[in-house]
Each structure stands twice: as structure tokens, then as C-alpha cells.
Amino acid sequence: MSQRVKIGKLAVLLTTLEEEELAPFEKQLEDVDFCLGRAGSMNMQKVISAVETAAKRQQIISEIVYRETHSLYHAILEALEGVTRGQIAIGDMMRTVGLKFAVVRGKPYDRDGEGEWIAVAFYGTIGAPVKGLEHETMGLGINHI
Amino acid sequence: MSQRVKIGKLAVLLTTLEEEELAPFEKQLEDVDFCLGRAGSMNMQKVISAVETAAKRQQIISEIVYRETHSLYHAILEALEGVTRGQIAIGDMMRTVGLKFAVVRGKPYDRDGEGEWIAVAFYGTIGAPVKGLEHETMGLGINHI
Amino acid sequence: MSQRVKIGKLAVLLTTLEEEELAPFEKQLEDVDFCLGRAGSMNMQKVISAVETAAKRQQIISEIVYRETHSLYHAILEALEGVTRGQIAIGDMMRTVGLKFAVVRGKPYDRDGEGEWIAVAFYGTIGAPVKGLEHETMGLGINHI
Amino acid sequence: MSQRVKIGKLAVLLTTLEEEELAPFEKQLEDVDFCLGRAGSMNMQKVISAVETAAKRQQIISEIVYRETHSLYHAILEALEGVTRGQIAIGDMMRTVGLKFAVVRGKPYDRDGEGEWIAVAFYGTIGAPVKGLEHETMGLGINHI
Amino acid sequence: MSQRVKIGKLAVLLTTLEEEELAPFEKQLEDVDFCLGRAGSMNMQKVISAVETAAKRQQIISEIVYRETHSLYHAILEALEGVTRGQIAIGDMMRTVGLKFAVVRGKPYDRDGEGEWIAVAFYGTIGAPVKGLEHETMGLGINHI
Amino acid sequence: MSQRVKIGKLAVLLTTLEEEELAPFEKQLEDVDFCLGRAGSMNMQKVISAVETAAKRQQIISEIVYRETHSLYHAILEALEGVTRGQIAIGDMMRTVGLKFAVVRGKPYDRDGEGEWIAVAFYGTIGAPVKGLEHETMGLGINHI
Numbered sequence: 001m002s003q004r005v006k007i008g009k010l011a012v013l014l015t016t017l018e019e020e021e022l023a024p025f026e027k028q029l030e031d032v033d034f035c036l037g038r039a040g041s042m043n044m045q046k047v048i049s050a051v052e053t054a055a056k057r058q059q060i061i062s063e064i065v066y067r068e069t070h071s072l073y074h075a076i077l078e079a080l081e082g083v084t085r086g087q088i089a090i091g092d093m094m095r096t097v098g099l100k101f102a103v104v105r106g107k108p109y110d111r112d113g114e115g116e117w118i119a120v121a122f123y124g125t126i127g128a129p130v131k132g133l134e135h136e137t138m139g140l141g142i143n144h145i
Numbered sequence: 146m147s148q149r150v151k152i153g154k155l156a157v158l159l160t161t162l163e164e165e166e167l168a169p170f171e172k173q174l175e176d177v178d179f180c181l182g183r184a185g186s187m188n189m190q191k192v193i194s195a196v197e198t199a200a201k202r203q204q205i206i207s208e209i210v211y212r213e214t215h216s217l218y219h220a221i222l223e224a225l226e227g228v229t230r231g232q233i234a235i236g237d238m239m240r241t242v243g244l245k246f247a248v249v250r251g252k253p254y255d256r257d258g259e260g261e262w263i264a265v266a267f268y269g270t271i272g273a274p275v276k277g278l279e280h281e282t283m284g285l286g287i288n289h290i
Numbered sequence: 291m292s293q294r295v296k297i298g299k300l301a302v303l304l305t306t307l308e309e310e311e312l313a314p315f316e317k318q319l320e321d322v323d324f325c326l327g328r329a330g331s332m333n334m335q336k337v338i339s340a341v342e343t344a345a346k347r348q349q350i351i352s353e354i355v356y357r358e359t360h361s362l363y364h365a366i367l368e369a370l371e372g373v374t375r376g377q378i379a380i381g382d383m384m385r386t387v388g389l390k391f392a393v394v395r396g397k398p399y400d401r402d403g404e405g406e407w408i409a410v411a412f413y414g415t416i417g418a419p420v421k422g423l424e425h426e427t428m429g430l431g432i433n434h435i
Numbered sequence: 436m437s438q439r440v441k442i443g444k445l446a447v448l449l450t451t452l453e454e455e456e457l458a459p460f461e462k463q464l465e466d467v468d469f470c471l472g473r474a475g476s477m478n479m480q481k482v483i484s485a486v487e488t489a490a491k492r493q494q495i496i497s498e499i500v501y502r503e504t505h506s507l508y509h510a511i512l513e514a515l516e517g518v519t520r521g522q523i524a525i526g527d528m529m530r531t532v533g534l535k536f537a538v539v540r541g542k543p544y545d546r547d548g549e550g551e552w553i554a555v556a557f558y559g560t561i562g563a564p565v566k567g568l569e570h571e572t573m574g575l576g577i578n579h580i
Numbered sequence: 581m582s583q584r585v586k587i588g589k590l591a592v593l594l595t596t597l598e599e600e601e602l603a604p605f606e607k608q609l610e611d612v613d614f615c616l617g618r619a620g621s622m623n624m625q626k627v628i629s630a631v632e633t634a635a636k637r638q639q640i641i642s643e644i645v646y647r648e649t650h651s652l653y654h655a656i657l658e659a660l661e662g663v664t665r666g667q668i669a670i671g672d673m674m675r676t677v678g679l680k681f682a683v684v685r686g687k688p689y690d691r692d693g694e695g696e697w698i699a700v701a702f703y704g705t706i707g708a709p710v711k712g713l714e715h716e717t718m719g720l721g722i723n724h725i
Numbered sequence: 726m727s728q729r730v731k732i733g734k735l736a737v738l739l740t741t742l743e744e745e746e747l748a749p750f751e752k753q754l755e756d757v758d759f760c761l762g763r764a765g766s767m768n769m770q771k772v773i774s775a776v777e778t779a780a781k782r783q784q785i786i787s788e789i790v791y792r793e794t795h796s797l798y799h800a801i802l803e804a805l806e807g808v809t810r811g812q813i814a815i816g817d818m819m820r821t822v823g824l825k826f827a828v829v830r831g832k833p834y835d836r837d838g839e840g841e842w843i844a845v846a847f848y849g850t851i852g853a854p855v856k857g858l859e860h861e862t863m864g865l866g867i868n869h870i
Contacts (some may be wrong), residue, residue, distance in 0.1 A: 005808050006165040006281060006284070007281070008280070008281030008283065009268070009281065012157060012268075012283060013161065014157065016154050016157055016249050024166065024169070035175075035187065044270075049248055053174070062838070064836075064838075065836070065838045065839060066232075066418075066423045066424075066425075066834065066839055067193045067424060067838075067839050067840060067842075069418055069423055070417075070425070070869055071869060073246065073385075073418070074787065074799075075161075077230075078230040081226060081227065082226065082227030082228075082230065082850060083827075085222075085223040085226040085227065086260065090184065095508075102422075104231055108280070108281075109277075109791065111277075111789075111790070111791075112791075113787070113789075113790045114791055117280070117792075118282070123154070126790040127501070127505075128501075128504055128508070132256075133501045133503060133504055133505075134501075135153070135253070135262070135501075135505070136151060136152070136153030136285070136406075137153070137285065137287070137289055138153065138157060138265070138285045139226070139227055139284075139285075140227065140281070140282065140283045140284075142231065142280045142282070143282055144792040144795055144796060144869075178734075194757075207548075209546075209548075209715075210548045210549065211544065211549055211681075211707070211708075212544070212548075212549050212550060212552075212579040212714060213548075213707055214603045214713055215579055215707075215713075215715070216579060218675075218708070221510075239475045240798075254501065256499075256500070256501075258497075258499075258502075259500065259502050260502060261503055262502075266755075272795075273784075273794055273798070276796055277791060278791045279791075280795070288505075289502040289505055289506060289579075296858070296861060297861070298861030298862070298863065299741050299848070299861065302726070302737060302741055302848075302863060303741065304814055305732050305738055306738065311749065312827070314749070316745065320809065340765065352693070354691075354693075355691070355693045356562075356563075356567060356568045356569075356570075356689065356691075356694055357693075357694050357695060357697075357724040359563055360562075360568075360570070360724055361724060363530075363563070364654075366811040367810075370838030370866065371806060371810040372806065372808075372810065372863070372864055373807075375802075375803040375806040377864065379805060385774075386820070391510055398860070399646065399814075400648075401644075401645070401857075403642070403644075403645045403647075404645065404646055404647050405647060407647075407860070411750065413734070413737075415746070422834075422836075423834070425842070425867045426732070426733030426734065426833075426865070426867055427733070427865065428737060428807070428865045429807055429864075429865075430807065430861070430862065430863045430864075430865075431810065432685065432860045432862070434647040434650055434651060434724075441713070441716060442716070443717070443718065444596050447592060447596055448719060451589050451592055451593065457605065459592075459601065459604070459717045460615075467709065493599075511629065511653030512665075512715075513665040513692060514663040516609075516661060516662065516716070516717050517650070517661065517663075517665065517720065518662075519663030520657075520658040520661040520662065520721065532631065535714045543715070546712075551586030552715070554716070558589070558592075567689075567691075568652070569720045570588070570688070571586060571587070571589065571688075571699070571720070571722055572588070572720065572722070573588065573662070573718075573720045574662055575662065575716070575717065576717075577716055577717070592790075602790075644859075646852075646857060646859075647856045649853055649858055650852075650860070653820075653853070
């Protein structure tokens with residue numbers, strides 16, 4: 001892949017790696033804007049809301065331009081499809097998620113007309129609402145912004 | 146997460162990181178069995194088949210025990226839900242994928258009764274069947290074996 | 291299309307056109323029974339309920355014959371698939387809809403054995419629960435009754 | 436099908452047949468562990484919870500081994516796909532279900548390496564939350580345990 | 581359930597029971613029209629086609645009335661959702677099905693206005709295209725006709 | 726809805742109305758770029774391809790900027806969800822579609838930062854591959870570009 005900046009890969013690493021493991025990637029992270037957060041819930045609405053709030057508060061997207069909200073929202077939904085594996089309503093199905101999330105904004109393509117894109121990644125656990133009865137899960141969504 | 150071995154995280158790193166970037170994780174990889182491969186196609190059947198063939202040939206799962214095939218198959222499907230974001234038939238929708246995949250088998254839990262689990266990760270690109278008209282995608286599926 | 295009465299097209303026009311724009315179609319509307327209404331909610335249950343209530347109160351379908359309720363219900367669900375584009379649970383996903391709906395009942399086919407059919411159309415907006423952060427959406431469902 | 440014990444068929448018969456109709460199958464039922472129950476709700480969470488509770492209380496699965504909970508959970512979800520026909524969120528869509536359920540655990544295969552599998556069946560009605568405005572529905576899910 | 585004739589239950593029994601096991605239900609079967617068949621394929625189109633052809637040839641539905649074809653088609657799709665558990669495209673996903681099917685037409689309700697309904701049931705196996713690497717599966721779809 | 730230009734409504738009217746019925750909307754159409762076409766097929770790939778080709782050939786989107794292709798592709802997929810009502814693979818399910826399509830590009834919002842958006846609409850028939858065994862269907866997808 002000849003992409004200049006891999007915003008998806010960076011979002012994935014930001015959620016899966018421990019802080020010390022991230023050190024080798026710090027230089028690549030200088031080329032993008034990003035924010036990090038956590039969301040733990042049985043309710044997908046709260047997860048979506050946590051990401052939207054973090055991305056706006058940390059100015060990864062503009063709060064007043066709808067097309068940026070629209071782009072982020074669809075990237076979140078796509079990432080949640082990975083987390084819930086096709087059953088986005090699964091959070092309402094007696095399962096709970098404990099997720100770390102990252103939103104990364106950058107210019108992945110050399111051609112200037114391609115402009116900015118956004119990546120949303122989740123990594124954490126999904127399972128019964130009982131400590132230990134859970135397994136890993138992750139998801140990645142990407143959209144033009 | 147108190148899991149002893151994070152088979153999902155390792156599968157994700159095996160597909161997203163370059164060989165030299167993987168060096169810090171080599172010790173963790175000693176605790177699991179894994180195989181790697183590539184699949185590029187407009188057709189999800191060929192992707193599924195490539196993973197099943199690699200996992201059997203490299204003896205990550207047994208070829209003659211159906212429950213292992215069944216477990217791997219569902220882990221692949223779940224990972225593809227992430228890749229296609231809820232549209233597993235998308236490969237048939239004028240898009241093409243170029244994916245690196247990893248199958249990781251190990252014991253993620255301390256309790257011995259939990260036994261072995263399997264993780265399947267994909268990372269690569271999805272897009273129009275034209276070089277450059279594509280973006281990153283990934284998926285992770287996990288199952289007990 | 292050789293259909294005598296296009297109940298789907300009429301349902302679509304009833305929801306998308308302003309009253310004065312509908313004038314040229316008044317003659318076609320004489321061949322069908324129809325009702326109109328509005329539903330605005332973050333909750334798909336309320337939308338379904340609003341359509342069922344309107345269709346029964348205005349006697350487009352019979353309240354006591356289950357097969358008519360069954361037929362209408364599936365036409366509503368199909369129309370909502372268009373509104374939510376495959377994610378019927380999306381109303382529960384931090385989005386809100388403001389919809390105009392129409393239920394049209396008529397005989398679209400020349401062959402008499404085909405009897406009556408029902409069309410449900412929605413048109414309006416879907417978006418963040420903030421004025422202006424929304425775009426147009428629509429859906430059409432058709433069933434035999 | 437050369438399976439020694441058809442756990443799926445037995446689960447289906449346990450939910451569809453009246454007690455006196457089940458008599459001819461009593462001998463086959465000696466080869467498996469099973470439990471029965473009922474769940475009536477507009478809410479899929481309650482249905483899932485009813486099956487999990489029954490299966491644990493009657494010791495069809497172990498309460499403390501996550502892989503058994505994981506296996507049962509996915510078998511329940513698969514059976515609910517049949518009940519809701521691809522719209523697992525349908526219970527939240529102004530419909531109510533009245534279901535009999537069965538969980539059957541046994542060894543369907545001759546090869547010993549295949550070990551134990553679990554089947555979950557539902558049979559009952561789905562419809563408007565009004566007596567009589569409903570039709571039959573069923574679902575079957577099967578998983579290795 | 582106060583239904584006079586349980587067309588869904590009869591369709592399920594016709595596909596799951598052996599001929600000798602069906603004897604106790606012969607009297608109930610006199611109240612309905614039904615046909616039976618088999619379909620084995622990796623391709624869902626062939627399964628749909630086999631059921632449509634059988635139901636028309638054995639005059640369970642009329643070949644020339646579209647509303648009957650429409651009703652049967654949706655009942656088949658709903659039953660296949662149970663077979664494939666939400667992934668109707670799964671037949672194209674390196675899996676093969678070997679299914680027995682039944683189409684049952686009758687009057688399940690006491691109220692005469694409810695008229696005739698149709699039930700489609702499938703029972704058989706789904707799995708890898710290798711003998712023995714498969715498990716049971718079933719599905720039931722019901723529609724007014 | 727306070728949108729300046731309703732690109733979704735215009736796309737819907739372009740596909741549902743006859744040429745003479747479109748006359749009253751000609752002035753509104755001056756504010757947008759659009760193209761029209763037809764696609765008839767049992768195969769969704771061909772439908773997607775027909776829309777992409779028309780939109781590029783008539784310069785509604787740029788052939789060499791990936792973000793425009795990406796935006797159009799997702800708008801097409803969303804519109805097809807409406808056409809197939811949640812079963813995008815349905816075209817492969819023994820059904821055939823005969824569709825008129827419109828792609829409309831414009832600036833729906835007053836705020837200048839919102840820029841251009843794209844709407845894709847389909848209207849036509851879906852049914853058995855036999856003349857007359859079909860009913861109306863439509864879909865609308867909207868995306869920022």
C-alpha cells in the first residue's frame with residue numbers, strides 16, 4: 001500500500017498498544033491529529049456519544065460543521081460493526097463492552113485532491129456483564145472528511 | 146483486562162506491523178501458535194478458503210476434527226464482518242480486498258477449564274478494483290476451540 | 291411497467307411533495323385509499339406505532355383482521371430499512387428522524403386475482419439530535435394484503 | 436445424516452411437541468442432557484437471560500467456565516435469528532414473543548475428538564402485543580462446547 | 581396458542597421426522613395442503629428455486645397469481661434466515677447445505693377473515709463441503725397468502 | 726426542513742416522475758448537477774457499475790479523485806439498501822430489478838462550510854424474473870463529497 005500516512009494502522013496501534021509499546025510509532029503520530037478515550041457500557045449509544053464528545057472537545061472535528069459530524073458518525077458505526085461483528089444491537093443483548101478508542105485525522109494519500117480522512121478504532125473486551133466472562137474485540141472505520 | 150495471553154492483540158499486530166516493528170513482541174508470540182498469509186480478491190469465498198487452507202497446512206487446527214474447522218470458520222466470518230463492516234457480501238459488490246491475515250491459537254485465560262481459543266485478524270485495503278482507489282480495513286474474530 | 295395504479299409512486303409523491311406540487315396527481319389519487327401523517331422520534335417503535343395507528347384510525351386497514359396488520363407491519367419494516375439503510379436499530383444509535391409518512395392501498399395489477407396491495411413511504415430527515423445536523427432520507431415498502 | 440445423536444432435532448421436538456406427543460422420543464432423549472423453559476417478552480434481553488439462567492441452574496452448562504457461557508450465548512443468538520428472521524432487534528419493534536425453549540447438550544458425532552455440542556431451540560408465537568395478532572415462529576442454533 | 585391449525589408446527593415436523601415418526605400427525609395433516617422436497621447446494625438461489633418449483637408443480641400455490649409467488653418468496657427468505665442465521669449469503673461462503681423442505685398451506689385462525697397462510701420449513705445440515713464436517717440447521721417462515 | 730436545495734427530493738422525483746410530470750421542478754434542477762440512467766439486472770454489481778460509470782462519464786464526480794468515488798459508492802450502497810430492503814444480496818436471490826437511477830450533486834446547506842453533497846436514488850421494479858411478477862421498489866442514499 002502506497003499510502004503516505006496509514007491513519008487506520010495508527011488508530012489500531014493507539015488502542016491496542018500500551019504506552020511504552022507505542023514509543024516506536026511516535027514519529028508517525030506527528031503527521032496526524034488524534035484523540036484517545038475509554039467507553040465501558042452495555043449500551044452502544046453511550047459508546048457513540050463518548051467518541052463524538054471526545055473528538056469535538058479535543059477539536060479533531062468541528063462541532064458546527066455537519067459534514068464533519070456526519071463523516072465521524074459513519075466511521076464510528078463502521079468500527080462498531082467490527083466490535084459487534086455485524087450485530088450493532090448486540091450491546092443491547094446482555095453483553096457489555098469495555099473499550100479503548102482512538103480517532104485519527106490525517107491525509108493518507110499523496111494526491112492533494114484527496115484531502116483529509118478520519119479513522120476510528122476500538123479495542124477492548126466484549127462479554128457477559130461479569131468480570132472475566134469476556135473476550136477481546138476490535139473494530140476500525142474509515143471515512144473521507 | 147487480566148488475560149494471560151492476548152491472542153486478539155497478537156493477531157492484530159501480526160497483520161498491521163512490518164517485520165521490524167514486530168521485534169518487541171517476539172517474546173509474547175512464543176506463548177501461542179500462529180500462521181500468517183495474504184489474500185487478495187474480489188471474492189470472499191477465496192479469502193475464507195485461503196485462511197482455512199493456511200491454518201490446516203501449518204497445523205494451527207486439525208484437518209480432521211470438525212469442531213476445530215467449525216470454530217475457525219466462525220472466527221473468520223466474524224473478522225470479515227469487521228473488514229466489510231456488516232456487508233459480508235460486499236466483496237461481491239464491485240470492491241476488491243488486499244489483506245494480510247493471521248490465525249493465532251493459545252490459552253488466553255488463567256483458569257485451566259477455559260482451554261484454547263483462536264483469533265483471526267485481517268488488515269489491508271478495500272476499495273474499487275483500481276490501484277489507489279482504496280482505504281485501510283481490518284477485522285478480528287475470536288472463538289473457543 | 292404496465293401496472294394500472296402505481297401505489298408505490300403515489301406513496302412517494304405524497305411524502306415528498308408540498309401540497310401545491312401534488313395537484314397534478316390528484317386524479318391518480320382517486321383510484322386508491324390513503325392516509326398521511328408525521329412521526330418524529332429517536333425511537334423506531336414510536337414511528338411504527340404512529341403509522342399503524344393512523345392506518346387503522348383512518349380505516350386504510352381493518353383493526354380486527356390480523357392478516358392486514360401483518361401485511362402493513364412488514365411494509366412498514368421494509369420502508370424503514372430504506373430510511374435507516376440496513377440499520378433498523380439506528381434510531382437507537384444517537385440519531386433522530388423527522389418523517390412524513392403515507393400509507394396507500396389499491397389494486398396495482400390488471401389481473402383481478404392479484405387483489406389489493408399496500409405501500410408505505412417515509413420521507414424526511416435523519417441526523418444528530420441537533421437542528422440542522424441532519425440530511426434527507428426516505429423508504430418505501432410494498433406488500434400484498 | 437450419519438450423526439449418532441441429533442441434538443438439533445431433539446431440541447426442535449422438545450419445543451414443538453406436546454408432552455404426550457413426545458413419548459416416542461423418550462429413548463433418544465436419554466442420550467442427552469436438556470432443559471426446558473418459557474419466555475414471553477417484547478425484549479430480546481429477557482429471552483436471552485431466561486435461557487442462560489435455566490441452562491446454568493439446571494447444570495446443562497457450567498456457571499464458572501466462560502467458554503461454556505460463550506458457546507451457549509452464540510447458540511442462543513443464532514436461534515433468535517431464526518425467530519426474528521434476521522432482525523434480532525425486532526423484539527424492540529413493537530412485537531412480542533411467547534416462546535418455549537429447549538437447550539440440549541450431547542455428542543452428535545461418532546468421532547470422539549468432536550466432543551460435546553449444544554443446541555438451542557425456540558418455538559412459539561411472534562406478533563403485535565395483542566392476543567391473536569400473532570403467528571408461529573421458531574429458531575435453532577448449534578455450537579461446539 | 582389458540583390457533584386451529586398450526587401450519588408452522590406441521591411444516592417443522594414434516595421436515596424433521598422420519599416417515600414412521602410422522603404417523604401420529606397424519607390426522608392433523610388432513611387439514612392442510614402441503615408438499616415436500618429436498619435441496620442440496622452451495623447456492624441459495626438453487627434452494628429458493630427448488631422450493632418455488634415444487635410448490636407450483638404440486639399446486640400448493642398458483643403459478644399465475646403474483647401475490648401467491650410474492651407470499652411464498654418472502655416465507656422462503658424468512659426460513660432461510662433461520663437456516664443461515666442472519667447470513668443469507670452464507671451459502672456463497674464456502675458452506676454447503678443439504679436440506680429437506682416442506683411448504684404447508686392452510687387456515688390457522690378461527691376468524692374467517694384471516695383466510696389462508698403459508699409456512700415454509702427447512703431442516704438438514706450446513707457445513708464445509710466435506711462429508712461429516714457439518715451440523716444440523718433449520719428455519720421456518722410464515723406469511724399470509 | 727430549512728435546507729436550501731433538497732438534493733434527495735430532486736433525485737427521487739427524477740426517478741419516479743415521467744418527463745412531462747417533471748416540468749414544474751425544472752427551476753429547482755438548475756441549482757444542481759445531475760445525471761440519469763437505467764439498469765436492469767439480477768446482479769447488484771451491474772447496477773453499481775452502471776451508476777458509477779454514468780456519474781463519471783457525465784462528470785458528476787471526478788474519475789481520478791478517490792474521495793469522490795468513495796462518497797458515491799457509499800451513497801449507492803445506501804440507496805440499494807432501500808431497493809433490497811436490508812438484503813443487498815437479494816439481487817442474487819432469484820429476483821431481478823428494473824431500475825431508473827439519478828445522481829444529484831449540490832449544496833443542500835446554507836452554511837458554506839458544509840460544501841457539496843451527493844444523492845443517489847433508484848426507482849423501478851423488483852420481482853421474479855418473469856414479466857408482471859414484480860412490484861415497485863425505491864431507495865435513496867446521501868453522502869457528503
